Amino acid sequence: MRMKPFAGILFAFLVALPAVAIAQDADDPETPGEDETTGPDVDNDGADEEIVTDSNEAGGPLPDSASDDDPAPPVAQPGPPVGTIVKQAGVGGQVGYGRAGVLELGGSAGFTAASDFTNVNFTPSIGWFVADNLQLSGRLSYTYVSTEDSAGATQDGSIMTLLVEPSYHLPFNRTTFGFLGIGAGGAYVSGPGLGFALAPRIGANFMVGRSGVLTPALSWQYTTHDTMDTPAGSLLVVSSAVMANVGYTVMW
Numbered sequence: 001m002r003m004k005p006f007a008g009i010l011f012a013f014l015v016a017l018p019a020v021a022i023a024q025d026a027d028d029p030e031t032p033g034e035d036e037t038t039g040p041d042v043d044n045d046g047a048d049e050e051i052v053t054d055s056n057e058a059g060g061p062l063p064d065s066a067s068d069d070d071p072a073p074p075v076a077q078p079g080p081p082v083g084t085i086v087k088q089a090g091v092g093g094q095v096g097y098g099r100a101g102v103l104e105l106g107g108s109a110g111f112t113a114a115s116d117f118t119n120v121n122f123t124p125s126i127g128w129f130v131a132d133n134l135q136l137s138g139r140l141s142y143t144y145v146s147t148e149d150s151a152g153a154t155q156d157g158s159i160m161t162l163l164v165e166p167s168y169h170l171p172f173n174r175t176t177f178g179f180l181g182i183g184a185g186g187a188y189v190s191g192p193g194l195g196f197a198l199a200p201r202i203g204a205n206f207m208v209g210r211s212g213v214l215t216p217a218l219s220w221q222y223t224t225h226d227t228m229d230t231p232a233g234s235l236l237v238v239s240s241a242v243m244a245n246v247g248y249t250v251m252w
Contacts, residue, residue: 106249
């Protein structure tokens with residue numbers, strides 16, 4: 001009779017023990033399982049598994065081909081730009097001195113005087129830059145020379161020269177250029193007549209105002225002439241002169 005209450009208490013304890021153990025497992029943070037905030041457990045190497053699918057794996061249609069036939073820009077070419085002549089070159093324009101297509105109009109003059117020698121020359125010219133810094137010029141020169149011999153007699157004469165001159169203009173900055181040119185053509189001297197002329201020239205170009213160019217230059221002119229015929233052939237006269245000129249031209 002005294003064992004019955006003890007047996008009922010023992011039975012109730014055995015029934016409640018599994019429920020307590022389950023509640024402790026749920027509250028224990030060291031229990032492995034799924035975390036509600038981080039999702040499923042990671043692999044052994046600590047990296048999440050990534051599932052890659054191929055859109056064409058199921059035999060779907062291929063994407064449309066795309067054309068990449070873009071137009072290519074033109075390459076650099078020798079010669080003048082389209083239109084052959086650049087207008088409104090200089091300060092305020094889009095093209096500066098020495099660029100291809102720039103046209104230059106003007107002339108130069110020189111004067112030398114001594115007690116027994118006088119030299120006056122005037123040279124109108126036109127120049128065109130066929131490429132950057134490379135100019136082709138036409139120069140028509142008139143020179144008057146007067147000399148006095150030891151006896152006091154005065155002799156004078158004139159020379160007309162037509163030259164074609166290629167020249168290269170080297171920019172030092174935006175307003176200063178140095179140039180070197182070699183002119184070749186014909187010369188006519190009163191008396192001997194027509195001959196061949198060669199004239200190397202060196203100088204500088206200084207930008208003046210919006211489109212003006214001041215050009216001091218030093219040239220050496222070499223001229224040959226047939227003077228008279230003899231049984232042995234034609235006599236050839238060679239003359240040379242050094243000239244200093246100051247020119248002023250305007251860009252087109």
